[in-house]
Amino acid sequence: MDMMELIRTRKSVRTFDGNAVTENDIKKLTEYIETITNPFGVPVGFVLLDAKEHSLSSPVIQGEHLYIAGKVPKTEHCAEAFGYSFEKMVLYAWSLGIGTTWIGGTMKREQFEKEAGVREGEIMPCISPLGYPAKKRSIKEIGMRTAIRADKRIKSEELFFENDLGTPLRCDDVTVRNALEAVRLAPSAVNKQPWRIVKCGNDYHFYEKHTLASGGAAWDVQKVDVGIAICHFMSIAGGTLSFEKPETAVGKDTEYIATVTL
Numbered sequence: 243m244d245m246m247e248l249i250r251t252r253k254s255v256r257t258f259d260g261n262a263v264t265e266n267d268i269k270k271l272t273e274y275i276e277t278i279t280n281p282f283g284v285p286v287g288f289v290l291l292d293a294k295e296h297s298l299s300s301p302v303i304q305g306e307h308l309y310i311a312g313k314v315p316k317t318e319h320c321a322e323a324f325g326y327s328f329e330k331m332v333l334y335a336w337s338l339g340i341g342t343t344w345i346g347g348t349m350k351r352e353q354f355e356k357e358a359g360v361r362e363g364e365i366m367p368c369i370s371p372l373g374y375p376a377k378k379r380s381i382k383e384i385g386m387r388t389a390i391r392a393d394k395r396i397k398s399e400e401l402f403f404e405n406d407l408g409t410p411l412r413c414d415d416v417t418v419r420n421a422l423e424a425v426r427l428a429p430s431a432v433n434k435q436p437w438r439i440v441k442c443g444n445d446y447h448f449y450e451k452h453t454l455a456s457g458g459a460a461w462d463v464q465k466v467d468v469g470i471a472i473c474h475f476m477s478i479a480g481g482t483l484s485f486e487k488p489e490t491a492v493g494k495d496t497e498y499i500a501t502v503t504l
C-alpha cells in the first residue's frame with residue numbers, strides 16, 4: 243500500500259483477534275520507530291509494553307496483548323511533535339497489518355505512565371494498543387463509533403481556505419489535493435477535526451480551531467491532532483515547516499500553529 247492508501251484505509255481498531263503480534267512484526271516496528279523524526283525538532287520516544295506483564299488495559303479495547311506508549315519532553319510544540327511522530331508509527335504499523343487506536347483518555351493514565359517510565363519534565367499524551375484486527379468489531383466498538391460519528395469527516399470547504407478563513411480553497415494540483423484529503427481523513431480526539439488550513443501562495447498555514455475543553459490536562463490534545471494533520475499533509479506533499487505567524491485575521495477560537503511551504 244502506498245501512503246495515500248494507508249491513510250485512506252486506516253481506522254481505529256478496538257477489537258483485536260487475540261493473537262500476539264509476531265516477533266518479526268515487533269522487530270520491524272521497533273526498528274522503524276528508532277528512525278522516526280519530526281519537523282518540530284522535539285524527540286518523541288516510544289515504549290512497547292506487554293499488557294499482561296504490566297497489568298495494562300483500556301475499557302474500550304478487547305483482545306490486545308501489547309501496547310505502545312509515546313513520551314515527549316514538555317517543551318514548545320511538544321504536542322504537535324508528538325502527534326506527528328506517533329502518527330508515523332500508526333501508519334507504519336498499519337502497513338504491517340497491525341491495528342492501533344490513539345488513546346488519550348480511556349485508560350488508567352497513572353498506571354500507563356508508571357509502566358512507561360514517564361519522568362519529570364516529560365508527558366505521555368497518548369498510548370495505543372497494537373494487534374491484528376478481529377474479523378468483527380465488538381458491539382461496544384460499533385456503539386462507540388456511531389456515538390462519535392467516527393466515519394464522518396468535515397467537508398473540505400469548511401476546512402481549507404485561500405488567503406483568508408472565508409474563502410474556500412479551489413485546488414487543481416493533484417498532489418496538493420491528495421495531501422488535503424489526507425488531512426481530512428486524519429484521526430482526531432473525539433473526531434473533532436480541529437485543523438484548518440489557509441493557503442497563501444506556496445504557504446499552507448495550519449491553524450487549530452479550539453473545539454474541546456482542555457479538561458485540565460497539561461497539554462492541548464487538539465494540538466496533537468494538528469500534528470497528525472501536518473504529518474499526513476507532509477507525508478503526501480513534502481514541504482518544509484516554519485513558524486512565522488501570518489497577518490491573516492482569525493477568530494478568537496482559532497490559533498496559528500505552523501506553516502508548510504511547498
Ligand SMILES: Cc1cc2nc3c(=O)[nH]c(=O)nc-3n(C[C@H](O)[C@H](O)[C@H](O)COP(=O)(O)O)c2cc1C
Nearest residue numbers: 253254302344345346347348392429430431432433
Ligand atoms: C489525540 C487522540 C486521542 C484519542 N483518544 C481516544 C480515547 O481516549 N479513546 C478512544 O477510544 N479513542 C480515542 N481516539 C480515537 C478517535 O476517537 C478516532 O480517531 C476518531 O473517532 C476517528 O475514527 P478513526 O480513527 O476510526 O478514523 C483518539 C484520537 C486521537 C487523535
